[in-house]
Amino acid sequence: MKKWVMAVVLITCILMTAGCQETKKNQELKDGSYTAQMSEFSHGWREYVTITVKGGEIIDTEYNAENASGFIKSWDNVYMNQMKSVTGTYPNEYTRYYAAQLTGVDQAPEVEILSGASSSGGNFKKLSQAVVNQAIKGDSRVVMVETESEKQE
Secondary structure (H helix, E strand, O other), X not given: OHHHHHHHHHHHHHXXXXXXXXXXXXXXXXXXXXXXXXXXXXXXXXXXXXXXXXXXXXXXXXXXXXXXOOOEHHHOHHHHHHHHHHHOOOHHHHHHHHHHHHOOOXXXXXXXXXXXXXXHHHHHHHHHHHHHHHHHHOOOOOEEEOOHHHHHO
């Protein structure tokens, strides 16, 4: 009886391991470039994440925001000075901080939120998951991510 129970446990473990490996294989990122962006502007800016995947791994990440004319938030020195004096951080700093958490991985990370940029951190987390899902599918179309206000409507 003990041998039979051990055999069942062993077979179950083998099947579970094989299933996990198959799921991982199906979740592999496909090489290419992928973008996710927030569907609405917030305070005049729309955040986005663009990744480049090579060999199933994210080799480059750009996280930023742009205004309606296409001007990039981290280039705005006036905004930088105003934000840094209030929050202790600024777009060029926190966008690189968040992007570094996604570069070099093969799945959406658990995002460590930076004090002073928590709203952007929350958006980065949503954008990261969306862009990684696009890379798993191999779908290079820009995916739009709903804002909290859209979800509440």
